[in-house]
Structure formats: structure tokens, C-alpha cells
Amino acid sequence: MKIAIIGTGYVGLVSGTCFAEFGHQVTCIDVDREKIDALQAGRIPIYEPGLEPLIAKNAQAGRLTFTTSLEPAVGEADVIFIAVGTPSSRRGDGYADLTYVFEVARQIAPQLRGYTVVVNKSTVPVGTARQVARIIAEANPKADFHVASNPEFLREGAAIGDFMRPDRVVIGTDDPRAEDMLKAIYRPLYLIETPFVLTTIETAELIKYAANAFLATKISFINEMANLCEEVGADVHAVAKGMGLDGRIGAKFLHPGPGYGGSCFPKDTRALLRIAQEHGVACRIVEAVTEVNAAQKARMVRKIRNALAGNEAGKVIAVLGLAFKPETDDMREAPALTILPALMEHGASIRAHDPQAMKEAAKHLPEITYCPSAYEACRGADAVVLLTEWNEYRALDLVRIQGLLRSPIFIDLRNVYDPQQMAELGFHYESVGRPSRPAGAAC
Numbered sequence: 001m002k003i004a005i006i007g008t009g010y011v012g013l014v015s016g017t018c019f020a021e022f023g024h025q026v027t028c029i030d031v032d033r034e035k036i037d038a039l040q041a042g043r044i045p046i047y048e049p050g051l052e053p054l055i056a057k058n059a060q061a062g063r064l065t066f067t068t069s070l071e072p073a074v075g076e077a078d079v080i081f082i083a084v085g086t087p088s089s090r091r092g093d094g095y096a097d098l099t100y101v102f103e104v105a106r107q108i109a110p111q112l113r114g115y116t117v118v119v120n121k122s123t124v125p126v127g128t129a130r131q132v133a134r135i136i137a138e139a140n141p142k143a144d145f146h147v148a149s150n151p152e153f154l155r156e157g158a159a160i161g162d163f164m165r166p167d168r169v170v171i172g173t174d175d176p177r178a179e180d181m182l183k184a185i186y187r188p189l190y191l192i193e194t195p196f197v198l199t200t201i202e203t204a205e206l207i208k209y210a211a212n213a214f215l216a217t218k219i220s221f222i223n224e225m226a227n228l229c230e231e232v233g234a235d236v237h238a239v240a241k242g243m244g245l246d247g248r249i250g251a252k253f254l255h256p257g258p259g260y261g262g263s264c265f266p267k268d269t270r271a272l273l274r275i276a277q278e279h280g281v282a283c284r285i286v287e288a289v290t291e292v293n294a295a296q297k298a299r300m301v302r303k304i305r306n307a308l309a310g311n312e313a314g315k316v317i318a319v320l321g322l323a324f325k326p327e328t329d330d331m332r333e334a335p336a337l338t339i340l341p342a343l344m345e346h347g348a349s350i351r352a353h354d355p356q357a358m359k360e361a362a363k364h365l366p367e368i369t370y371c372p373s374a375y376e377a378c379r380g381a382d383a384v385v386l387l388t389e390w391n392e393y394r395a396l397d398l399v400r401i402q403g404l405l406r407s408p409i410f411i412d413l414r415n416v417y418d419p420q421q422m423a424e425l426g427f428h429y430e431s432v433g434r435p436s437r438p439a440g441a442a443c
């Protein structure tokens with residue numbers, strides 16, 4: 001099968017590479033000359049575990065190529081995936097900005113040759129695929145094509161595994177031929193008995209939003225429970241375990257923290273609210289989820305301030321982890337971008353370390369001191385805040401950290417460490433949703 005992928009961002013690059021790994025002939029297209037030059041030279045513009053060797057392998061085998069030009073790949077393709085960005089609109093009203101999607105539709109229309117399936121992989125509001133169909137049909141009335149929606153559920157940092165062993169594949173189209181072609185593309189997944197949800201375009205488009213909003217709901221829910229735990233002296237991890245063992249609830253996505261971030265949950269919950277509003281439907285739960293998430297970040301600022309005796313002015317705070325989650329250099333809507341400016345506005349200075357995201361973070365937070373290691377960040381700091389749970393922060397030399405800090409204050413916003421052990425080590429230790437123990441108290 002010949003595939004053209006338009007947009008070599010996160011989704012496009014991972015999907016294109018994995019389709020090539022399935023054995024298809026894939027051309028990845030992007031308007032960004034620099035990005036394409038880098039990819040042609042074997043340099044990968046994002047940090048994603050396992051992606052680089054997979055790109056190299058498939059490029060070498062001649063199954064994966066990169067170009068800035070739509071021709072001849074679009075004309076030759078059996079299936080074209082649109083995987084360009086759909087950021088929140090700059091109007092700030094929560095709508096997804098579909099400029100890039102529609103622009104691609106206009107550009108590919110005159111180049112379609114023979115029967116082609118045009119697939120939306122970007123997360124787009126319900127109804128977008130039909131609008132894409134209308135644009136193509138208007139621009140090229142002779143085009144023989146159908147549109148489909150095939151949302152992705154990739155997690156950054158685990159995207160290759162998620163693509164190769166997905167929980168499900170969702171295909172939305174009104175045409176049996178398009179459905180067959182998409183099923184053929186994903187044939188290797190049939191062998192591992194992946195469930196396929198074959199449905200209409202609108203349903204497929206909504207599944208993506210509903211799934212992300214539900215996951216965000218789980219996080220906001222457990223964060224509220226964590227806050228309650230702090231007040232009543234309960235342990236949120238035991239609460240989550242006790243809840244999660246009920247198969248109807250499920251154990252995943254019940255980890256409390258500083259609130260969700262990233263390129264999907266914040267943007268998609270906002271977009272879902274707009275879609276609902278446009279159709280006159282109240283989505284009050286999702287609305288609350290977004291409010292709780294914002295409040296959680298503010299609560300984290302207060303937690304840090306309280307640990308610093310109520311005043312961060314003039315204090316140096318070491319921050320471990322800046323990316324919105326581990327195994328990525330992505331800073332989009334990272335809690336660090338809200339929490340750290342709030343502390344700096346009150347006179348704190350920040351020394352930070354992140355294994356991958358410092359370059360990206362420096363674009364947003366230039367006033368921070370970036371340090372080559374977690375230990376360097378802690379040198380002379382009044383407190384340390386663990387903000388992203390990278391594996392290398394799970395086994396820190398805590399005695400060394402204590403020796404580097406001016407005062408042994410450890411604020412763990414990801415609950416990586418054990419409160420009792422930290423107290424025994426002499427830390428003033430704060431975490432999320434677990435009773436904090438005064439230093440020296442063993443139980």
C-alpha cells in the first residue's frame with residue numbers, strides 16, 4: 001500500500017514510521033524545509049524513545065522517505081493521512097484551529113489520481129472530515145475519493161509501543177471500500193487480535209475527544225481526592241488502589257500530581273466544551289475537570305510556599321523535571337509553565353534540571369538557571385521540588401541532596417518517595433494526598 005502522511009509532527013512522524021515498519025511504502029511530507037532536511041540526514045526533531053532507530057531502519061530499507069513536496073507522493077498514494085497540528089485557536093475561545101487541515105485539503109485536491117482515501121489523523125472537531133470532503137470535492141469535482149477518520153491514541157514517550165500494540169483501532173467512514181483499505185493498512189494488528197471499532201465518521205471523531213476527556217476526568221477526580229486526603233489524614237494511594245481494584249473503575253490514571261498538561265488533554269477538553277456548547281449541550285463534568293486542573297496547579301504553588309514558611313521571596317528553589325511528563329522534551333501546557341512563574345513573581349529564583357526538556361523550557365522560561373544535573377540544581381537551594389517523575393529522579397542520592405540544600409525541604413509533586421523514609425532521613429517532606437510526617441518521626 002502506498003501512503004502519504006502530511007505533517008511530520010509527533011503524530012505524523014510516529015504513524016508514518018510505524019506504517020513503514022508494517023511494510024507499506026510511506027512518504028512523510030512537511031512544509032518545514034529545516035525539519036525535512038534534518039529527517040533526510042537521519043536527525044529526529046523530537047525526543048521519543050525508539051523512534052530514531054526505527055526511522056533509520058525503514059529509511060534504509062527504502063520504505064520511508066521525507067520530502068517537502070506533495071508531488072508525486074500524493075498522486076501515487078492509495079491513502080493520504082492528514083496529521084497536521086490542530087492547536088487551540090489564537091482567539092483564545094477553546095476552538096481547535098483548523099486552518100492547517102483545510103489548507104492541506106485544498107492543496108491535495110488537484111493532485112489526487114485514481115481512487116484515494118483521505119484520512120484525518122489529527123484530532124478535529126466533529127464534522128471536520130465532512131468539511132474536508134466538501135473542500136476537496138469543490139476544488140476537484142473529478143476526484144475519486146472518500147474521507148475517513150482514524151484518530152490516534154498515542155502517548156508521548158510510549159508512542160511506538162502504543163502504535164504497535166494498541167488497545168484498539170478506530171476507523172470511521174461511510175464507505176466500505178475506504179474501510180477495507182484502512183483495515184488492510186492495519187492488517188499486522190489483526191494478527192495480535194487488536195479490537196477494531198468500525199463506525200461512522202462523526203462517531204470516530206467524538207471517540208477521541210470522549211476518551212481524552214474521560215482520562216482527564218480520572219486525573220482531576222483523583223487530584224480532588226488527594227486534596228481531601230491531606231485534610232482528613234488519609235493516603236490517596238491506598239484510596240486509588242482500593243478504588244482501582246474494582247474492574248469497573250480500573251487502576252490506571254489515578255495517580256495524583258500537579259495537574260495534567262501536554263499537547264492533548266488541555267486542548268481537547270477545551271475543544272470538546274466548545275463543540276458541546278455549539279450544539280447546545282451542557283458538558284458540566286468536563287467543565288469542572290478543566291477548572292479542577294487549573295486549581296490544582298495553584299494549589300501546588302501554595303504547597304511550595306507553605307513549605308517555605310509562607311514566603312518564597314528571596315528563596316532559591318531547585319526544580320527537578322520541567323517536561324509535562326517523563327520521556328519527552330515536550331513543554332506544551334506543562335505544569336512548570338504555570339507553577340514556576342507564580343513562584344518567580346513572588347521573588348523566588350529557580351535552578352532547574354530536566355534530562356531532555358531544558359532547551360525547550362528555555363524558550364518559555366529564560367529567567368531560570370538551567371543546571372547540568374539534579375545535584376547541581378540542588379546546590380545552595382532552600383528547597384527542592386520534584387515536578388516530573390523521570391526515572392533518574394527515582395533513585396537520587398538523598399543524603400547527597402541533603403548536603404547540597406541549605407535547608408532539607410523536599411516537595412515531591414509526583415509522590416515518588418516514601419514519606420516515612422524521607423522523614424527518617426531528616427527531610428521536611430511534602431507530597432500530594434499523603435499525610436506529611438515531621439522530620440524524625442518514624443511512624
Ligand code: UDX
Nearest residue numbers: 152153154155156253254255257260261262264324325
Ligand atoms: C494523552 C493520551 O494518553 C493519549 O491517548 C492521547 O492520544 C494524547 O494524550 P499524552 O499527552 O502523551 O497522551 O500523556 P499521558 O501519559 O496521557 O499524560 C497526560 C498528562 O496527565 C500528563 O501531564 C501526566 O503527568 C498526567 N497524568 C497522567 C496524571 O497526572 N496522573 C495520571 O494518573 C496519569
